[in-house]
Amino acid sequence: QTRYAEHRKRLKSQKPPSSLKAAKIDVVCLTHGHLDHTWGLLPWLQTMALDRRTNPLLIIGPTSAETLAALIGGQPIPDTAPPAELARQMQSWHSLGATSQGLGYEVRWILGDVQSDSWVELNPDTGETSPLSVMPQPKGWKQVRLVPLSTEHSVPSCAWMFESKEKSGKFNRMKAAELRLTTEQQTELGQGRDVSLPDGTVLEASSFRGASIRPRRVVVSGDTAEQAPGIVALDGVDLLVHEATFLEDTQDHATEHLHSTATGAVRTALACGAKHLVLTHFSARIKDGSVPLAEANGIIDGAQLDITLAHDGDRVLLHDNGDVSHHTWTGNDWAA
Ligand SMILES: [Zn+2]
Structure with missing residues (x-):
């Protein structure tokens, strides 16, 4: 707790101050189930509850194809799954109160087999396990998407990529102004459509955009x-x-x-x-x-x-x- 509060103070002292804070975290991406990578999650979830978090949270991590099939089939986690299997840990966290009801804010629990891109949602509040057609993205994310990448470790594992959308370049207003284009013509060009002038000249929309990012x-x-x-x-x-x-x-x-x-x-x-x-x-x-x-x-x-x-x-x-x-x-x- 002390470490957590200290870090918040440090972020605020950054110039300009950082507005980063734990309450704004939308997603926890687990890479695998080894305890040195997961064991802080339960106390952190409890801390968020004490801080009266209201934002929904997505928790997502890798599992094996066998465990995934068992979960979907309503079967117990197979004995062959390692002790550090994330499904085991999620179930134990749920039994310790890490549910939307228990915590007071919405938490979605997602497990997936990264290689086959198959995903399942565990709902500890209803006890249901539902297959998903796609891996869910954090709520409200429009500019950045989350992508799991397969890795090689002794238990089911993955890396995570945060990828921003390609941004189109800036519209060249100066050029449009020099050509005395009407608002309608500028809108057409701005939306990527070529414009023909009365004298037959064709203005290519692409020539009015800077390089895309x-x-x-x-x-x-x-x-x-x-x-x-x-x-x-x-x-x-x-x-x-x-x-x-x-x-x-x-x-x-x-x-x-x-x-x-x-x-x-x-x-x-x-x-x-x-x-x-x-x-x-x-x-x-x-x-x-x-x-x-x-x-x-x-x-x-x-x-x-x-x-x-x-x-x-x-x-x-x-x-x-x-x-x-x-x-x-x-x-x-x-x-x-
Ligand atoms: Zn490890």
């Missing part, structure tokens, strides 16, 4: 072996937040446990055209972040890739022009 892509890997299929299939990623559990001297551990090294994270970043890579999830054996950072920077070989290290509570901003800035709390201020 391509979709921005932020990917968070969760735990995975390097070069996860869903991530390397992408192109033009602006920001990749990737796990780097191990160093190169323990690459065999990384391979065996389906984790990544810092250099593996770089190989993934290069494969998906990432411009900025944030390394996170270091093994407790790594005492000094400069070591994975040096290993990572050692193999980029002239590629346009910035690499930074994540610390708890950092802010990583993706700006409209595609630039990324990474801010760390220094004790009394934010440093970029």
Whole structure:
């Protein structure tokens, strides 16, 4: 609780102050069921209840095809599912009061098999389990969509991408004014339709628009072996937040446990055209972040890739022009 309140104060002290706050979070994207990635959720949900949250919340995560089939068929979770199966955890959270009724705000619980793109909603208030035709998006999201990406870990897992819509370029009002176009003509051009002038000249709508802004892509890997299929299939990623559990001297551990090294994270970043890579999830054996950072920077070989290290509570901003800035709390201020 203290950590949570402290962080809120720090965000407010940002210049200009950040309006980010937990009450505004629309979705919790779980990457897999290992407890170091999930166990804070229940207390956080309770904290939101104490804060009198009213906004609806979507909670979404990966499961296996077998568990999904069992849930849809009204069967118990198969014995073959790992202890860290998210369906087990969701059911136990529900029994501990994490329901819309118990919390006082609407929570939707979604599980899916990412590879087959099959999704199911658990409704702990009614006890129903309903198959969904598509993965739901967070309520009110129009400019950004959430996309699960398949990864490789020892339990069902996925990465998450936040992708903005492509934006059309600015309408060139100066050019329209110089040509003394009527409001109607400008509207036509603005809506993408060519306009013919009385003298026979055709004005092409495309010549009145600046270059469109391509979709921005932020990917968070969760735990995975390097070069996860869903991530390397992408192109033009602006920001990749990737796990780097191990160093190169323990690459065999990384391979065996389906984790990544810092250099593996770089190989993934290069494969998906990432411009900025944030390394996170270091093994407790790594005492000094400069070591994975040096290993990572050692193999980029002239590629346009910035690499930074994540610390708890950092802010990583993706700006409209595609630039990324990474801010760390220094004790009394934010440093970029
Ligand atoms: Zn894990």
